[in-house]
Amino acid sequence: MQPIIAVQRISKCFQRGNAVLRDVSFSIDKGEMVALIGASGSGKSTLIRAVAGLTAIDRPRDGVTGSISVFGLRIQNGAGAIKAPKNIRMRIGVIFQQFNLVPRLSVLTNVCLGLLGRLPVIQGTLGRFNEADQRKAMDALSRVGMAEHALKRGVDLSGGQQQRAAIARCLVQQAEVLIADEPIASLDPGSARRVVDTLADMNRRDGITVIVSLHQVEYALKYCPRTIALKAGRIVYDGPSSALSLATLSEIYGAEAGDLFLPSLQQQSAPPAAQAKAPAIVSAAQILQERATFNTLAAARPLYVPPPESRLHA
Ligand SMILES: Nc1ncnc2c1ncn2[C@@H]1O[C@H](COP(=O)(O)OP(=O)(O)OP(=O)(O)O)[C@@H](O)[C@H]1O
Numbered sequence: 001m002q003p004i005i006a007v008q009r010i011s012k013c014f015q016r017g018n019a020v021l022r023d024v025s026f027s028i029d030k031g032e033m034v035a036l037i038g039a040s041g042s043g044k045s046t047l048i049r050a051v052a053g054l055t056a057i058d059r060p061r062d063g064v065t066g067s068i069s070v071f072g073l074r075i076q077n078g079a080g081a082i083k084a085p086k087n088i089r090m091r092i093g094v095i096f097q098q099f100n101l102v103p104r105l106s107v108l109t110n111v112c113l114g115l116l117g118r119l120p121v122i123q124g125t126l127g128r129f130n131e132a133d134q135r136k137a138m139d140a141l142s143r144v145g146m147a148e149h150a151l152k153r154g155v156d157l158s159g160g161q162q163q164r165a166a167i168a169r170c171l172v173q174q175a176e177v178l179i180a181d182e183p184i185a186s187l188d189p190g191s192a193r194r195v196v197d198t199l200a201d202m203n204r205r206d207g208i209t210v211i212v213s214l215h216q217v218e219y220a221l222k223y224c225p226r227t228i229a230l231k232a233g234r235i236v237y238d239g240p241s242s243a244l245s246l247a248t249l250s251e252i253y254g255a256e257a258g259d260l261f262l263p264s265l266q267q268q269s270a271p272p273a274a275q276a277k278a279p280a281i282v283s284a285a286q287i288l289q290e291r292a293t294f295n296t297l298a299a300a301r302p303l304y305v306p307p308p309e310s311r312l313h314a
């Protein structure tokens with residue numbers, strides 16, 4: 001089967017001698033849900049933008065020609081220009097950390113905007129959406145649990161609601177690939193979970209291929225069967241999320257490692273017994289190990305909550 005996304009040997013330098021992506025290659029099959037992780041500045045957004053056709057990759061150098069193909073069509077080959085015709089762009093939905101909705105338009109109209117590329121030019125230009133269009137948008141909003149907010153303005157939604165409305169717009173757009181760049185970075189844990197749940201639901205029920213960059217590793221472990229990790233523009237891990245080792249996480253994040261997990265999970269993953277036995281100075285690696293163990297369990301059984309008694313007697 002042909003991969004839905006094929007990235008081959010791409011590099012990106014914004015300034016001479018300062019590579020942001022270095023010889024990056026991977027391919028993603030239809031229906032996968034892949035997490036992209038890495039410390040701040042490792043190149044996640046640049047990679048996502050390149051795959052979405054928003055950033056041009058470097059020209060061929062030292063005999064290496066990078067390329068990006070989506071749906072079997074080469075959209076970049078280092079020739080400077082991005083060749084993503086509208087019918088290809090329509091099949092890719094992109095969600096950013098923020099600024100996904102037009103603030104002053106209603107949520108319903110924002111979701112209808114996903115139809116623009118599919119409407120006759122004149123209708124799209126006028127932004128007039130007929131009843132059938134609006135019904136499609138309402139269906140999509142219902143899917144993401146946002147029907148009751150349809151008539152609010154984009155600006156009046158919470159961050160998590162805005163993200164779910166943006167996902168509804170991608171549904172209306174009939175995107176087959178959804179690329180989300182840190183969609184939960186500025187959300188509280190409850191809203192973040194709802195947004196990632198929604199992405200996972202799109203992936204599972206609609207077969208939409210999802211690539212999502214995430215700062216919090218537990219979401220990658222829990223929701224995404226596969227993780228690609230970047231460090232200083234290179235892929236340092238590409239494989240099952242369940243096999244991400246503590247050593248790899250520590251290597252990827254270095255000094256940032258201590259910030260990777262949510263406070264709620266930090267508490268759950270540091271059982272009292274372990275705390276009692278812990279030496280005075282607990283290294284970041286030890287903390288990570290406990291969290292990784294908890295997250296692996298959580299990934300295997302999403303509702304698993306370690307019973308406190310058994311931990312005390314462990
Ligand atoms: N348009 C640009 N011009 C110059 N440098 C850029 C540009 N975009 C990104 N960079 C640089 O490229 C590097 C990687 O940035 P990128 O945004 O891809 O990282 P990231 O992994 O998404 O980080 P974060 O987790 O903070 O979002 C950074 O050093 C950044 O300053």
Ligand SMILES: [Mg+2]
Pocket residue numbers: 044045046181182
């Ligand atoms: Mg980024």
